[in-house]
Amino acid sequence: MQEKGIEIIKSSGEKMLFSLDKLRKSLKHSGADHNLVEQIVSKVKEELYEGITTNEIYNRAYAILKKNKSVFASKYKLKKAIYELGPTGFPFERFVAAILSNSGYNTSVNQHLNGNCVNHEIDVIAEKNNTTTIIECKFHSEEGRNCNVKIPLYIHSRYNDVKAHWETLKNKNALDAGWVVTNTRFTADALAYGKCVGLYLLSWDFPKNEGLKDRIDRLSLYPITVSTLLTNREKQFILSRDIVLCRQLWKNKFLLDHLGISNLRKKRILDELNQLCNS
Incomplete structure (x- = not known):
């Protein structure tokens, strides 16, 4: 379903009609339940305006997912996370x-x-x-x-x-x-x-x-850049050690010790990795 013919702007600069169905589908894909999906859809609908960018819509949805459960936000940001594997190829x-x-x-x-x-x-x-x-x-x-x-x-x-x-x-x-x-x-x-x-x-x-x-979804092979708990500096350190998958970091947990991460934060990171590897 398209929302009142509102045009949004893609990252390429191309214009397209906003679709509630596409938003719902991507939110469901993150693992969020029906109530959370509808909560986010309702929030986005309230803040829609002609010419809003897909990035602005993404940021609104991502913030709510992250507040509710980090693993949902991690899956939702998959496409952006792959861009974050850069700047080199x-x-x-x-x-x-x-x-x-x-x-x-x-x-x-x-x-x-x-x-x-x-x-x-x-x-x-x-x-x-x-x-x-x-x-x-x-x-x-x-x-x-x-x-x-x-x-x-x-x-x-x-x-x-x-x-x-x-x-x-x-x-x-x-x-x-x-x-x-x-x-x-x-x-x-x-x-x-x-x-x-x-x-x-x-x-x-x-x-x-x-x-x-x-x-990626079928095999649960998420890149470490999907993590909502690791900082960009920490991700770059891990990538520099040829670790690109959450699954690889789970097997090489000792790398987190090199980053001086507290035990409490380390536990949260490992819990997030575990959920992503076994989703």
């Missing part, structure tokens, strides 16, 4: 590798492979069932930016160069696929090109039911 590459590792792949990051023409630095190499997949990660730290057709065009040419050399070697694994993974979205032309040449494209919500959002 390296933590995102490790995050993508971690998702694939938890899906049965053996992964390695930042490896060099010879092509028929030149050498290529590959963001992620994933192996499973005697096949090898090479993956390029395109991270954007600013909301509203999409991957256009130039990205899959470029990656496909690199994949073909690597594959041409790969097939001259006696590798035990077949090089069967090239992927492009982004934390934003692909343009229509980018999707059409990927489909045409057989390049697998993975974005925030594509493919349907298999996008990053779906994989």
